[in-house]
Amino acid sequence: MKKGETTRQLILDRATELARTAGLEGVSIGRLADDLGLSKSGLFAHFGSKDALHLAVVQHARDEFVADVIAPALKAARGEPRLRAMFQRWTAWGGRPGGCVFVALSAELDDRPGPARDALAAALRDWLDTLATAAKIAVDEGHLRDDTDPGQLAFEAWGIMLATHDAGRLLGDPKVAVRSKRAFDALLARHR
């Protein structure tokens, strides 16, 4: 990796961490320059504008999500094992310090049209499509019933993830892991 690329990754790692807790509004070129001991002019050279930086943060988060959640889950056996791996990987992702960056950005960007919002919506659609495809494969493998609606299953799995995230982070609910697993098990059982 070239030096410019390494610096860019370093900047985006820090920017994504900031976005998780302070939102994209907390991600400014000035703040990143301070945090990383880089010059503002150097940061401008990498991203050009705050909007371009925010878009890059969303794309970086999506790349992390693909590497940490989707790619490892795709190694699980086709069908129910892969669906379960996706759910478990997602739960681990959302349970990291700072929580799920997509949950943080969804609340912030839903009213703010622009490239960052579009990229976030595209990343979420990709994730729901990935879940739906895994559900469709589970039907083909005979693990789920033929009348399973893969998009519906993906929508409901997403809901369980969102409730798991907020119950854990905001409410500190000690039962959250049990509730989350029971909900997902019941979702699969309903389609079996």
Added chain:
Amino acid sequence: MKKGETTRQLILDRATELARTAGLEGVSIGRLADDLGLSKSGLFAHFGSKDALHLAVVQHARDEFVADVIAPALKAARGEPRLRAMFQRWTAWGGRPGGCVFVALSAELDDRPGPARDALAAALRDWLDTLATAAKIAVDEGHLRDDTDPGQLAFEAWGIMLATHDAGRLLGDPKVAVRSKRAFDALLARHR
């Protein structure tokens, strides 16, 4: 209502509207003074500090939620009709312009300890307890099975609400109303 009370309500209405789109960080005494044509000193007299203002916004949102969602739903017949009324009222609440203020605040406050976060967590716990109580009553009325876990049902209903909110606002999913209803119907059917 005294004049001071009316002004306070007016301020909190505007502050809650701002919080829905710009987050609590967007709710400052200076911004509210500008928006409402009031003096900063007058606003300070009402709230004292930014932290007190933020706490008042969360409490105001909770009061609105009680008035718009919980109180009308409690008029529905005990059991499944009341549970359904809660879900429908919540969907209407989350579908208003700007979306659900609690979803916006959850993402913002989950990492920020303090009175506003505590008040938000208390409001969410109250809502989950209200849903669980309605589920318990539905068991007592014979509408749901005896082995229904009311807390689990509330957790899963909350997940459907969160997915409904984000699918509608962020993804503009045209199927969201159908998916949401099917998910809630399936949740009740599983416990019937």
